[in-house]
Amino acid sequence: MLSVLDDLQTMEIFASALAASSGKELELGEYLRAEITELERLKGRPDYREIKPILEMQLGLAYVNAAMAEEQSGHKDRADSDMKSAQALFQSLGWKDYSADALRVAAKRERWNPQARTKERGK
Numbered sequence: 001m002l003s004v005l006d007d008l009q010t011m012e013i014f015a016s017a018l019a020a021s022s023g024k025e026l027e028l029g030e031y032l033r034a035e036i037t038e039l040e041r042l043k044g045r046p047d048y049r050e051i052k053p054i055l056e057m058q059l060g061l062a063y064v065n066a067a068m069a070e071e072q073s074g075h076k077d078r079a080d081s082d083m084k085s086a087q088a089l090f091q092s093l094g095w096k097d098y099s100a101d102a103l104r105v106a107a108k109r110e111r112w113n114p115q116a117r118t119k120e121r122g123k
Contacts, residue, residue: 029073032066053093060089064107067100 039059042048048055063086070079083100090098 029066029069032062032069035062036066056089056093060086060093060103061107061110063089064103068104068107 036059039055039062043052043055043059063082067079067082067086070076070082083103086103087098087100090103095102
């Protein structure tokens with residue numbers, strides 16, 4: 001289990017680095033698609049039932065980040081599809097507010113602004 005959690009943290013760090021670098025929309029979009037595919041695969045494994053909520057949370061964030069990247073690239077249909085996937089996951093996790101705006105705020109706080117997250121954890 002710990003190796004899967006380490007892999008999730010590594011994916012998060014890589015995505016944060018890509019998001020922080022300018023002119024990397026294509027690479028970020030490709031990375032997010034790969035992350036979604038991998039998280040979907042892991043979520044379906046029966047031996048990972050214990051951490052399924054963690055995988056679903058990370059998958060939901062990946063979908064929200066993909067939706068934001070697609071919006072920036074002008075792909076509205078794909079962005080809408082990604083956001084609907086994210087909303088379904090967060091609703092299944094019991095979130096009361098899984099609106100697109102709330103999920104954008106959560107994703108930006110978690111992934112797209114690593115400096116703020118680091119400062120908050122250091123408190």
